[in-house]
Amino acid sequence: MSVGDRLTSLPDRVADDTAVGTGLTLLAAALAAALVVPLGWLFVDVLGLGGRAIDLATSATTLAVLARSVALVAVVTAGSVLVGVPLAVLTVQADIPFKRFWTVLAALPLAVPSYLGAFAVVSATGQDGVLVNALRPLGVETIPTIDGFTGAALVLTVYTYPYVFLTTRASLLSLDASLVEAARTLNSGRWEAFRRVTLPQILPGVAAGALLVALYTLSDFGTPNIMHVEVFTQFIYARYTGFMRDYAALLSLQLLAVTAVILAVESRIGADDSGAYASSGNRGALSIRLGRLRYPLLLLPLLVGATAILLPVVVFALWLTSGGPGYAGGSMAFSWTYGWNSLYVAFLAAVASVLVALPIALRSAASDSRLAALADRAPYAGYAAPGIVLAIALVSFSLDAAPAFYKTLPLLVFAYVVRFVPQAIGSMRTSALQVDRTLVEAARTLGRSRFGAFRSVTLPLIAPGIVTGAALVFLTTMKELPATLILRPLGFDTLVTYIWRVEEAGLYGRAALPALVLVVVSGLSMAVILAQEDTGDGDTNE
Amino acid sequence: MRDSRRTRRRVLQTAAAGSLAGLAGCQGLIGGNSDDESVTIPELATFRGSGAIIEGRPAPGGTSIEDLPDLSGELNLYIGGGEGGIYYRFVEMLQEIYPDFTVYESSAASSSLAQNIVEEVESGAPQADVFWSIDASSLGYVADNDAYDPLGDTVVEPVPSGFQGDDNAWVGVAGRARSVPYNTDQLDESDVPATVREFPTTASFPNTVGWAPTYGAFKSFVTAMRLLRGPDPTRDWLVAMRENGAQRFPDEFVVSQRVADGTIPVGFANHYYALRVKNQRPDAPLDLAFTSGDAGALVNVAGALKIQGTQKSDLVDLFVRHLLSAEAQEFFATVSFAYPMIPGVEPVGDLPTIDELSPPDIDLSALSNLEETLEIMREAGVPG
Numbered sequence: 001m002s003v004g005d006r007l008t009s010l011p012d013r014v015a016d017d018t019a020v021g022t023g024l025t026l027l028a029a030a031l032a033a034a035l036v037v038p039l040g041w042l043f044v045d046v047l048g049l050g051g052r053a054i055d056l057a058t059s060a061t062t063l064a065v066l067a068r069s070v071a072l073v074a075v076v077t078a079g080s081v082l083v084g085v086p087l088a089v090l091t092v093q094a095d096i097p098f099k100r101f102w103t104v105l106a107a108l109p110l111a112v113p114s115y116l117g118a119f120a121v122v123s124a125t126g127q128d129g130v131l132v133n134a135l136r137p138l139g140v141e142t143i144p145t146i147d148g149f150t151g152a153a154l155v156l157t158v159y160t161y162p163y164v165f166l167t168t169r170a171s172l173l174s175l176d177a178s179l180v181e182a183a184r185t186l187n188s189g190r191w192e193a194f195r196r197v198t199l200p201q202i203l204p205g206v207a208a209g210a211l212l213v214a215l216y217t218l219s220d221f222g223t224p225n226i227m228h229v230e231v232f233t234q235f236i237y238a239r240y241t242g243f244m245r246d247y248a249a250l251l252s253l254q255l256l257a258v259t260a261v262i263l264a265v266e267s268r269i270g271a272d273d274s275g276a277y278a279s280s281g282n283r284g285a286l287s288i289r290l291g292r293l294r295y296p297l298l299l300l301p302l303l304v305g306a307t308a309i310l311l312p313v314v315v316f317a318l319w320l321t322s323g324g325p326g327y328a329g330g331s332m333a334f335s336w337t338y339g340w341n342s343l344y345v346a347f348l349a350a351v352a353s354v355l356v357a358l359p360i361a362l363r364s365a366a367s368d369s370r371l372a373a374l375a376d377r378a379p380y381a382g383y384a385a386p387g388i389v390l391a392i393a394l395v396s397f398s399l400d401a402a403p404a405f406y407k408t409l410p411l412l413v414f415a416y417v418v419r420f421v422p423q424a425i426g427s428m429r430t431s432a433l434q435v436d437r438t439l440v441e442a443a444r445t446l447g448r449s450r451f452g453a454f455r456s457v458t459l460p461l462i463a464p465g466i467v468t469g470a471a472l473v474f475l476t477t478m479k480e481l482p483a484t485l486i487l488r489p490l491g492f493d494t495l496v497t498y499i500w501r502v503e504e505a506g507l508y509g510r511a512a513l514p515a516l517v518l519v520v521v522s523g524l525s526m527a528v529i530l531a532q533e534d535t536g537d538g539d540t541n542e
Numbered sequence: 543m544r545d546s547r548r549t550r551r552r553v554l555q556t557a558a559a560g561s562l563a564g565l566a567g568c569q570g571l572i573g574g575n576s577d578d579e580s581v582t583i584p585e586l587a588t589f590r591g592s593g594a595i596i597e598g599r600p601a602p603g604g605t606s607i608e609d610l611p612d613l614s615g616e617l618n619l620y621i622g623g624g625e626g627g628i629y630y631r632f633v634e635m636l637q638e639i640y641p642d643f644t645v646y647e648s649s650a651a652s653s654s655l656a657q658n659i660v661e662e663v664e665s666g667a668p669q670a671d672v673f674w675s676i677d678a679s680s681l682g683y684v685a686d687n688d689a690y691d692p693l694g695d696t697v698v699e700p701v702p703s704g705f706q707g708d709d710n711a712w713v714g715v716a717g718r719a720r721s722v723p724y725n726t727d728q729l730d731e732s733d734v735p736a737t738v739r740e741f742p743t744t745a746s747f748p749n750t751v752g753w754a755p756t757y758g759a760f761k762s763f764v765t766a767m768r769l770l771r772g773p774d775p776t777r778d779w780l781v782a783m784r785e786n787g788a789q790r791f792p793d794e795f796v797v798s799q800r801v802a803d804g805t806i807p808v809g810f811a812n813h814y815y816a817l818r819v820k821n822q823r824p825d826a827p828l829d830l831a832f833t834s835g836d837a838g839a840l841v842n843v844a845g846a847l848k849i850q851g852t853q854k855s856d857l858v859d860l861f862v863r864h865l866l867s868a869e870a871q872e873f874f875a876t877v878s879f880a881y882p883m884i885p886g887v888e889p890v891g892d893l894p895t896i897d898e899l900s901p902p903d904i905d906l907s908a909l910s911n912l913e914e915t916l917e918i919m920r921e922a923g924v925p926g
Contacts, residue, residue: 061920122792147792228756228792230925241651242912243683395661403667407648486654490618490669491646501649504624 025367028360028375035356035382035418039256039390041397045249053250062235062251069232070258072153072224073217079157080213084164085206087301092172096294103169106301107530109308110162111522113479113496115222116515118155120312121146122226123508130315152227158308160216164209171205172198211266218259219386221482222500232258233388237482240392249396252389259384313519319512334498334513342494343521345409345484346477349416350470356417357424357469362458364425365432379425382418390415391486407489415483420476424469431465432458468532475525478518581640583608589635589869591876593821595891599876603886604700604868607639613864614642615857618669620659622652622676622844624758628878629674629716629844632870636861653910656680663689663850671852672861676844678714679762682907684847685711691848694859700866700884702896705843707907714843715865716874717881719832719899720763721813723798727827728807734831738767738810738838742782751788752797752809755919755926759794759812759842764926765915766904767837773918780922795819802826810838814879817891821879830893834900841881841901842909 046053056062090096091103109117124131126145135143146154175198183193221233232255240248290297364376382390394415398406405411435458443453481496488497495514502510583606590596613636621630633645648655652675660683662668675681684690685707692710705714722734733746741751754760768776791797794811795818801809802819804827816830833839846865848858864870871887874880881889881896889895919926 061917238916241654241657242916243653243657243910244913245657247913395658399661399665399667403665406662406665406667407669485650488648490648492648501623501627504627507627 021363021367024359024363025369025372025375028363029371031356031360032375032378035379035421038393038397038418039381039385041393041400042249042252042256042389044400045246045392045396046253048246049250056247056250057254062254065230065232065235066254066258068149068230069218069255072149072156072229072231073214073262075153076156076160076217077210077214079153080161080164081206081210083157083300083304084161084209085168085202087161087165087304088168088172090297090301092169094290094294094297096290096298102298102301104527104530105305105309106165107162107526108305108523109159110166111475111526112159112308112312112519113222113481113522114156114159114216114220115226115481116312116499116518117159117308118152118223118226119503119508119511119515120315121151121155124311124315130318147227147229149227149229152224152229152231155223155227156217156220158304160213161304163212163216164206167205167209167212168202169205171202175201207266211262214262214266215259215384218255218262219384219388221386221388226503233386233482236388236392240388245392248392252386252392255389256381256385259386263380263384309519313516316512316515319509320516334510338493338495338498338514339517341492342478342496342518345412345416345494346474348409348413349420349477350474352413352417353421353424353473354428354466354470356421357428358466360421361425361428361432361465365429365435376425376429379418379422383420383422385419387415387419387480387483388486390419391483394483394487407487409489409492412484412487412489412492415487416473416477416480419480419483420473423472423476424466427469427472428462428465431462435461464532468529471525471528471532475522475529478522478525581612583639583869584635586869586872589873589876591821591873594824595817595821596876599872599888599890602868602872602875602882602888604871604884605863605866607864607867607869610863610867611860612642613640613857613860615854616644616646617854617857617861618671619645619647619674620655620670620672620849621647621649621674622655622680623649624651625676625718625844625878625880629676629874631877632865632873635873636864652676652680653683656683656910659684659849660687660689663687666851668849668851670849671854672858673847673849674715674844674865675712675847677758677762677909678712678843678845678906679908679910681707681712681845681847682905683910684849685709686907686910689850691850691852691855693846693848693862697859697862697866702883704901705845705883707845707847712845712847713862713866714845714883715862715870716844716878717841717883717896718759718843719813719881719901720759720838720840720842721811721816722808722831722833722838723801723811723816723828724808724831725801725804725806725827726829727804731829731831734808736834737836738833739779739836742779742786747807750806750808751783751786752791752800752806752811753783753788754791754794754797754811755924757793760810761912761915761919761926762842762909763810763837763840764919765909765912766840766902768915768918769904769908770837770902773914777918777922780919780924784922784924798828802828813881813893817879817893820891832894832899836902839899839901840904841896841899842906843883844880 049056087106091099091106096102122145123129125143126132129143129145132140132143145151179201180193180197183197184190188196219233221237224231224234225237232251236248236251236255239245239251360375360379363372366372385393394411395406398411405414439461440453440457443457444450448456479496481500484494484497485500488494493501495518499511499514499518502508586601590599619633621633627649630647630649633647637643637645648670650658655673656675659668659670659673673681673684690707690711693713695710698706698710698713701713705717706712724731724734729746733744735741735744764776764780767779789806791800791809794809795815797806797809797811798815798819800806801816802823813830816828819826819828846862848855848862852858866884868884868887871882871884875882875887875890879890881893883896916926
């Protein structure tokens with residue numbers, strides 16, 4: 001799902017640019033535009049500031065927060081590459097036992113929302129932490145509280161490196177091993193071959209993953225908030241809630257500008273048509289023989305997995321059994337309605353995203369027109385826009401332009417589609433690129449209608465892409481916090497908004513059950529995604 | 543769900559012209575039907591919290607729920623986050639008592655909801671009928687922007703005028719006082735200065751005052767200081783505190799716990815956090831001191847406001863009267879350890895009563911102006 005696909009045209013897969021094709025292009029462009037327009041409303045809000053806008057935008061405070069955000073993005077991105085790439089190499093190319101297990105373990109942290117991880121880490125460490133209490137019999141008296149910049153960097157790295165892991169893995173799986181063998185035959189050492197042949201081939205994959213990590217870090221709201229580190233999203237939220245909404249809109253625009261810079265940097269690294277999650281076939285992954293080294297190396301996935309999965313699960317399970325911190329007479333009992341609400345909106349968002357993504361993805365794969373390319377790329381503005389920014393824009397937009405939609409379920413689902421549809425476009429386009437046009441033409445020749453050919457040939461071939469895309473949107477919607485918080489209809493609570501409310505009220509113990517439910521459901525969607533990877537590439541390296 | 547309610551609202555509006563009285567009767571908006579047999583008011587104990595410091599309280603005075611007309615109909619409620627979670631429990635209890643009463647709530651930061659209300663009213667798309675904010679500044683913001691309808695005189699009547707908005711714009715339902723939790727093993731009450739001004743220079747506890755600058759109540763406290771003493775003395779005070787080694791904690795519950803642990807001898811926190819600690823650990827060497835007449839003695843309130851344009855004005859009034867009933871006030875006092883707002887209900891523990899505190903003379907609505915406060919805190923190296 002490279003965002004930075006160059007404008008260089010894809011191979012011309014279809015000669016006909018018939019009326020249907022043009023119609024599809026226009027539809028795709030219209031959908032893309034609808035996704036982007038609400039963000040423009042931020043400018044309307046900022047107008048209220050007048051001349052103060054420039055002073056505020058360049059104030060020492062703003063710049064300091066900006067610098068801190070950029071630093072956090074840099075540290076987390078670098079950390080994710082350092083963890084994700086070796087893990088990908090290890091699980092694809094090395095001769096380790098139980099490959100499937102390690103692959104799932106390494107990908108699983110993606111299923112845990114990072115703010116839940118942050119929540120668990122903060123609760124586990126420090127003077128009264130769960131960890132200290134557990135280790136006290138062993139003579140451990142205190143563990144420093146892990147929070148602030150270091151804490152946020154650590155937690156974000158642990159929960160976002162799977163993006164790099166998965167995209168790198170996809171690139172490695174589609175790597176042409178014969179090239180590496182050729183290099184080795186030509187007397188290059190193993191490292192030399194990796195550097196000269198493998199690296200350039202997987203770099204776009206690494207970059208695509210790093211981009212996702214960078215965007216996630218920049219837009220994450222919950223983790224910095226829980227870790228008490230003032231980054232841009234938190235700064236915006238404080239102004240949004242602190243009677244300074246136009247200032248918040250101004251800061252949102254600045255955050256979007258930073259996002260644009262990140263996108264530009266990534267686009268210089270390179271395009272990757274293989275997509276983030278679906279790989280495009282395995283032409284013989286070569287094997288690295290590690291010998292004795294393979295067991296110590298397994299400590300890496302083990303350590304990361306234990307931190308990312310085991311720690312929160314243990315913390316929440318302890319709370320569940322012991323009642324957890326809080327105080328007597330506390331309220332806000334958990335209701336399964338929150339779970340159903342989460343599943344319901346996530347399902348709606350997934351279906352809506354597939355419907356929106358399908359024309360865009362098909363058109364983008366089949367046409368090299370500039371409009372189709374633009375329609376393919378424009379939705380990334382929504383993806384790159386942090387949830388809080390999008391929510392602020394949509395509140396303004398709906399109140400000014402469509403009050404009837406304000407705080408309704410359709411608006412919330414719309415927000416999710418804007419935020420997450422690129423994930424569906426990315427995985428669906430990857431599948432669509434692999435559809436052999438001659439098969440479709442054969443079906444047409446044999447008398448199938450255009451739609452019939454689509455249904456009997458194209459659809460089954462792109463089905464794994466659709467399922468992966470839907471599962472990704474489902475997963476990210478389940479975890480989404482800030483936009484849900486701001487845009488949800490009256491009386492509509494989901495797992496994450498409930499967790500947020502009890503956390504704010506200091507009733508941490510109440511977060512245990514919904515957090516565990518969220519982790520399990522997310523884990524299941526991850527399983528769906530990984531299963532598609534299997535059917536997609538006919539994984540032979542087990 | 544909301545669409546059906548909107549339709550319902552429209553139907554009600556249309557029908558109201560023809561049969562206003564009949565409809566209002568069905569909705570239970572006209573009082574006097576509290577003899578309805580389907581409604582049983584639970585005994586007082588149901589409304590009380592539990593724990594060491596709650597035991598042996600006298601029965602509360604004031605108007606009992608039994609003496610109020612029944613609630614029925616649907617109400618859209620905006621309720622502030624955080625402490626609002628505890629208050630919402632009472633709303634849940636009301637819905638259990640009155641089978642015909644349903645509340646649709648939305649919870650977010652009070653200040654965020656306040657701004658939503660103003661924007662929604664301006665756009666002609668108000669969502670809620672009533673706003674239950676956990677702080678006065680948010681109520682003041684809505685009032686200042688004329689997005690309210692006045693509450694009935696009988697609604698606000700039991701509450702002291704200092705905890706009401708002008709023109710019956712809002713009424714306080716629960717109070718919280720700034721306080722100084724201190725460790726009784728390490729300090730006597732007389733060691734705690736009578737004003738916050740003296741804190742940085744008090745010799746008995748250098749390097750050891752705990753505070754939570756990111757916490758909303760702390761920012762309100764600094765705002766109060768700024769309004770009372772001006773920006774420069776406020777900045778100087780923050781700097782002096784910081785240089786004297788004030789220790790930063792994530793929230794005021796933690797500050798109160800650390801004081802009870804003896805990690806720090808003294809801190810700044812809202813009063814109810816110490817009571818929570820005491821309720822869990824009755825033997826903790828923890829007590830509360832109050833400063834006098836300055837920002838350190840600020841009393842802020844959670845309160846209710848009727849949102850402009852609501853079709854359910856009478857139901858909102860009746861709902862707020864329930865929040866000011868003896869049972870509700872006992873609930874707020876014993877479950878969230880808030881200051882009751884009506885005479886006749888005592889605060890828990892050995893807290894001074896609300897008229898024994900000496901809060902500064904300040905318009906609580908003015909606390910909404912945070913921008914300058916945040917800037918001062920940042921300049922002082924104490925980012926909020």
